Amino acid sequence: MSEHNNGNGTLRSEEWFGPKDLEGFLHRAGLKSQGFSESEFQGKPVIGIANSWSELTHCNAHLRELAQHVKRGVAAAGGFPLEFPTISLGEFFISPTSMLLRNLMSMDVEEMIRAAPLDGVVLLSGCDKTTPAMMMGAVSADVPAIVVTGGPQLKGNWRGQDLGSCTDCRRYWVELRAGRITQDEYDSMEEAIYRSPGHCMVMGTASSMGGIAETIGLSLPGGGTIPGADSRRKTHSEEAGRAIVDLVNKGIKPSDVVTPESIDNAIRFLLAVGGSTNAIIHLTAIAGRAGIELPLSHFDELSRTTPMILNLKPSGEYLMEDLYYAGGVEAILSRISPLLNLDEMTVTGKTLGENIADATVHNDRVIRTIENPLFKEGGIVALSGSLAPDGAVIKHTAASPELLTHTGRAVVFEDYEDLHARIDSDDLDVTINDVLVLKNTGPIGGPGMPESGMLPLPKKLLQQGHRDMVRISDARMSGTAFGTVVLHVTPESAIGGPLGLVENGDMILLDTPNRRLDLLVDDAELERRRAVWKAPAAKYNRGYGQMYSQHVLQADGGCDFDFLRGKTPVKLRV
Numbered sequence: 001m002s003e004h005n006n007g008n009g010t011l012r013s014e015e016w017f018g019p020k021d022l023e024g025f026l027h028r029a030g031l032k033s034q035g036f037s038e039s040e041f042q043g044k045p046v047i048g049i050a051n052s053w054s055e056l057t058h059c060n061a062h063l064r065e066l067a068q069h070v071k072r073g074v075a076a077a078g079g080f081p082l083e084f085p086t087i088s089l090g091e092f093f094i095s096p097t098s099m100l101l102r103n104l105m106s107m108d109v110e111e112m113i114r115a116a117p118l119d120g121v122v123l124l125s126g127c128d129k130t131t132p133a134m135m136m137g138a139v140s141a142d143v144p145a146i147v148v149t150g151g152p153q154l155k156g157n158w159r160g161q162d163l164g165s166c167t168d169c170r171r172y173w174v175e176l177r178a179g180r181i182t183q184d185e186y187d188s189m190e191e192a193i194y195r196s197p198g199h200c201m202v203m204g205t206a207s208s209m210g211g212i213a214e215t216i217g218l219s220l221p222g223g224g225t226i227p228g229a230d231s232r233r234k235t236h237s238e239e240a241g242r243a244i245v246d247l248v249n250k251g252i253k254p255s256d257v258v259t260p261e262s263i264d265n266a267i268r269f270l271l272a273v274g275g276s277t278n279a280i281i282h283l284t285a286i287a288g289r290a291g292i293e294l295p296l297s298h299f300d301e302l303s304r305t306t307p308m309i310l311n312l313k314p315s316g317e318y319l320m321e322d323l324y325y326a327g328g329v330e331a332i333l334s335r336i337s338p339l340l341n342l343d344e345m346t347v348t349g350k351t352l353g354e355n356i357a358d359a360t361v362h363n364d365r366v367i368r369t370i371e372n373p374l375f376k377e378g379g380i381v382a383l384s385g386s387l388a389p390d391g392a393v394i395k396h397t398a399a400s401p402e403l404l405t406h407t408g409r410a411v412v413f414e415d416y417e418d419l420h421a422r423i424d425s426d427d428l429d430v431t432i433n434d435v436l437v438l439k440n441t442g443p444i445g446g447p448g449m450p451e452s453g454m455l456p457l458p459k460k461l462l463q464q465g466h467r468d469m470v471r472i473s474d475a476r477m478s479g480t481a482f483g484t485v486v487l488h489v490t491p492e493s494a495i496g497g498p499l500g501l502v503e504n505g506d507m508i509l510l511d512t513p514n515r516r517l518d519l520l521v522d523d524a525e526l527e528r529r530r531a532v533w534k535a536p537a538a539k540y541n542r543g544y545g546q547m548y549s550q551h552v553l554q555a556d557g558g559c560d561f562d563f564l565r566g567k568t569p570v571k572l573r574v
Helices: 022-032 063-076 099-115 130-141 167-177 183-187 205-216 231-250 260-272 278-289 296-303 320-326 328-335 416-422 459-463 523-532 543-551
Strands: 046-051 080-085 120-125 145-149 156-158 161-163 381-385 388-394 405-413 435-438 470-473 485-487 507-511 516-519
Touching: 046 063, 046 099, 046 231, 063 080, 063 120, 063 231, 099 130, 099 543, 120 130, 120 231, 130 145, 130 205, 130 278, 145 205, 145 231, 161 167, 167 183, 167 459, 205 260, 205 278, 205 328, 260 278, 260 296, 260 328, 278 296, 296 381, 296 388, 320 328, 405 416, 435 507, 470 507
Parallel strands: 046 080, 046 120, 120 145, 381 516, 405 435, 435 470, 470 485
Antiparallel strands: 156 161, 381 388, 388 485, 405 507, 507 516
């Protein structure tokens, strides 16, 4: 009998399938009606396979096949697998933004784990929000869990150039708007950039979260980097099926894995690889589900002592396929091991240090050493000041060095629609020394904090040969994006944050080395503006959108719902 129990020495699933009463009869009959004999499930760990497969989420479109390999592993290890669907969130098709629905997906995962007769669960994810949503739900439910992502896509190739989605689609879109390439040339890239199963193959949000899941200890070694098209991704899925049964037998739960120390390991990884700014929000939410406070200032403290050693787009040169061949996440962790808490438990049943003990770097151009980093500090730093009292972030490794200290005149857009309508107007009063400011794109104002933060440069500046300028918003930005872009300004403009008071012509100071973001307007003038400021109209008056608007936290709270922080482990059925 499993060691993992609910206080009475039995598997949790036995509460459903063991009793010789009406309920037990119905539960057993429900499985038998699907062709399962009682010997298949009775007395065995029941393993749920939470599958975020969807044809509306192309990054996850191959997860149905991977689920079969997980099942094979579960059965081989003496467990009984049951697959069930979850909400699936893709970046391409979900409107207005998948981030609006991340918390809903996490609730779906949590409540399905809580409600169903599961002793453990394998979480099949991939695209940006699916991995953190599943991790959040699993941490809240606190039943043994392992994350299996679909892995990154293979490298794109177009006219002899390696392409990374969507870093290069954005880069060439700029050239299209500048008139440097034709529409036909740009269109020809569509079939060349996404050529295999998997998620974006740069160090964007999906890759960052896959690596974080492995570093924090919720994925098996290799889980963060094996390409989606590689046969070893299937083998990895089968191994995860075997491992979850062992995890149930040992009684290792997410609460044993997700600790302040393992969260610090994940932050160190994120900083060392120049990962996505979105991962800060997701990590903060995951930590909050475990009852761990994670202030933005802590990211910055660790950033100052964590060199960036990974040479991947968008901050570097290579792609995820190259990282896998160079040794993967384990190789990165071995290089930064002096900075890590190596005694943290993982889903292998071993410590992080044991997991990476034999890791080897096979390409020093892809994975640098601490002594020879790409940057001496981590890829992301936190800012604060009069424009962002509760913080903001900048991915300084993907920015223009000469703009990291800059004072410029604000050119203000009230929302994304205003930006779209005016950014390419010949009448727009803007120079390359100005600062583009976008309001009302935060958690509430967006709604959902969309990835609008990489404001496009005005066409007339692109045609002059410019490719970067300082941009500031309360939005997020795709982890595949780049430029001197300040994000997550908190409090957001829609709830009365200082960003909402900025007017055209105001002077703004960005001082990245000193971590400052200041609005250079005197207090009396700001008080005058605050007295006449009006909140924008509510985006929703019913349903999930209304609940979201009433309960979502700001970026510094991980944009989670206030009522979901802290875990409530599953209990015996009543």
